[in-house]
Amino acid sequence: MTEITPTGKSRRGFLNWFLGTAAGALAVAVFYPVLRFVSPPEVPEASTNQVEAGPTNDPELLEKGFKIVRFGADPVILVRLSDTEFRAFAGTCTHLDCIVEFHKDKQRIWCNCHNGDYNLQGQVVAGPPPKPLEPFKVDLVAKGSGQPKTIVVSRA
């Protein structure tokens, strides 16, 4: 600490330091809560491990060959290859988060945003996506005699 001399030189220095520190503290006291406020709090989500995706003869599946299933808060694309064969992948394109669709005629999973092109293993065939689509497990569960089986999608 500098001694305060009658010349006032270091007194001014002290006051400047004092005011500057006070102003800095005030700024922190204002901006810290604001910064914390604008950062969205973590909201705990119920973790989903498996969902039922309807019967195997779902008309939407029969017509378009695919449907988007709600897997917790995330979309999953369910693709119908035949009466007994189904596949599921994460429904969001690995490029920029758009939701993909299935082109029945070409047998490809396709993203309309930037022409991301995936095959039926979820691997990138063409376009900008950097990674393959994450695969999900599909099981067909019998519900009762004479009734179509239920498709169950779960984490692989």
Place this chain on the structure above:
Amino acid sequence: MKTLARNVRAWFDDRLPVAEAQDFATHKTVPTHRFSVFYYLGGMTMFFFVIQVVTGILLMLYYRPSADGAFESVEFIMTVVPFGWLIRSIHSWSANLMVFFAFVHLATVYFTKSYRKPREITWVTGCILLFIAMAFGFSGYLLPWNQLAFFATKVGTDIAGAIPIVGEWTLRFLRGGDRVTGGTLSRFFGWHVAILPAITAVLLGIHLLLVQIQGMSVPPKQKDEAAGKRPMKFFPDFATRDLWGWILALGVLAAIAALFPWELGEKADPFAPAYKDIRPEWYFMFMFETLKLVPGGEIFHVEYEAIPILLFSLGGLLLVLVPFLDRKVNRTGESPLFTFIGILALVYIVGMTAWGYRSLTPFFIVIGTVLLMFLLSLATRHDAGPAEGQGEGQSEGRES
């Protein structure tokens, strides 16, 4: 570094009248006399307005204006978002302090006759800004969608329905239908965050510009006193005091907001009986209480209830028109009649507010405010010595 600053300055100098603005700022002065402390009140009101804008924008990041989501989103802000309780509490408290200081500002301008020529437009825009502040309060009150807000809005908008001829249209316009519903909430939200701020921006711009152009008014009775004293420089003397005031206000605001967090109450239920203590914000209390005294019934197909509503509207209109009604003050510098009317109105407003709360607190607040003004006038005192004859305030130079 210095050359960079100089180059930037030169760049702006080539394009804008920076030198003129700087010249204006360095020569701007504020008259000094015993009521100089009143000159800080508009700035104080504006400080709370700025707090409202900042915290309001922050709240909008999480708020959802729907009957299904509004209450829950405010609950989320208050319980989950870090410092959300503080931001909301500050928004509510600062709103009340803003209206309070707007009232004090109005009262001091009124009683010192500062509305007289050439400041009529400043007065008119100021009055409208006060009404807008009240509309901000009324519309913001509903947004948390709690029981108190729901019933206060029902009552408040129903009052508008009693106005002859245009009442029904006004009621439906305010509510966005026949009832107070989620539709009303959307509407009030729109008013609160878009329409009112837009009007405020324009009016406040005019109000502040006029204050800059015309300078501060010296009360007629303080003319001699101010002429005998050297005016205060705006930079740095007045601005520093302004700044200290705002820092003090921020500290007090943060303390009240933290120690007395604003409550949320229960979610609005259109099918639950009204609370025992359904009441509007304090600044509507005197009107609310007056309406309670009016008996039911009608005269010439006009409900009795409409009479005080029309009288209050007329009062508001007369308030706006004061500079045009008070002709005497421009000639003689005195208008005891208007001072008397002002005191009468103040006694009525404070009295009815006290009656409404069944409490003497409003009187204590008025006394406290007067004491506070006195203390602050000591704290902001500026003894620059006697005037040098030529060094008159530019603000006054324009008035004569």
